[in-house]
Amino acid sequence: MAVRLDRFRTGWQRGALGAVLGIALAALLGHLVPSSEGLPWIMAPVGASAVLVFAVPASPLAQPWPVVGGNLISVAVGMAVGKLCAMGGVGAPVAVSLAVGFAIAAMALARCTHPPGGAAAILGAMYGIAPAAHLPGPFAPLALNVIGIAGIGWIYNAATGHPWPHLTAVPPSPAPMRTVTYDREDLDAVLADWDERLDVAPDDLDALFRAVERRVLRRWEDDLK
Template sequence: MLARWSRRLLPPSLNTRPTEWSRAAIGVGLGTLISVWACAQLFGLPVALHLIGPLGASAVLLFAVSSGALAQPWSIIGSYLCATLISMLVVHWLGRSLGSAGLAVALAVLGMCLLRCLHPPAGALALLMVIADPDTVALGWQVLEPVMLAAACLLAVAIGYNNLTRVRYPKVHVEPPKTFISTPQPGEPPGITREDLEQALAQMEEFIDVTPEDLEQLITACETQAKRRSIGEVFASRP
């Protein structure tokens, strides 16, 4: 019983090749270094280093899981803008304290959900904007400039590096097709449509970092693999 329970704590294996791990790791390092360096050139190293935590976390999303909904351009740009503005408003009215930091990150999450730009590292950014170092505090509302500069630099590196290494980014939104994803045979029930996938995701009522396009591609790939396996079994059964 204990052994079975402990196995549940182990994460599943990654469905990626080691070459993809290396590609993503190099991108994360380059993206973080370039964005922090660019910020340091204009606003000083202390301010840039104050932002390095959220930028490093964002880099993991943009380079390692770039297909996810949380890693798209509007997610990082919109979330960084939203988190910074909300945090500065909280500081303006309530000052800088631990309670203010908690309120800022809570309001930032609500704002990101409303603006459809949920991005976890922006939660850390909201905290850092309230509990800031003296150099960052001295900037006042102008702190928005280094934040957005760093976000834009990281995004630019992600777009360039991902596409140069044959990873399409950002993900292009495709209009839902009118045909069935799964083509039914005569006498069988209708197959799965894009609308079915969207409704199924909506019924989950929780944050799931996957899009209907991702599910459609997965279902299509599964059907193709099943057809190949079926054909292989037919040939194997022949004398």
């Protein structure tokens, strides 16, 4: 019997099933890397990436470039920092802390901030300080894992009504009005119509919109003076 993916458009079921499929492909691809270095065929940061990609695919932190760039840039930064610390005789605690800090900076500059990148940086740093560390290290299996997550994320999210990358259609601006207000029920109805899980609480959205309303009203009052 065919599985109707539209039954899993929202909720934890949709995210859980997507994560199962994504991690399965990530693990399968990870086995393509020779295990002579003793590295695992799947890297822990990918599990955190799967949560974002399949549970909150509309999040800016869960888009394709953050998932790919955030993980791979961070692990490369971590490996470089770990190797430099090992050459300078610096201990692992300092190496991992520097790796995460530099990874955050690198992700910000590359516009690919992705929380699992912090774990990828630690992974790279721990490998980099090892005496026998050499390229490509954990970069190769992590790259294949990320390809698996991104590939399934693109197919599965689209099939379940959540196109990925997430693109929000911006409606045209209405004609200027001297009234701008809404009820909380309006916000809840729009969120229901969007059918997306956002990583911003509705109360925080409401507070933001109310602050915008107050600013607009103050500007109008200043214009009338």
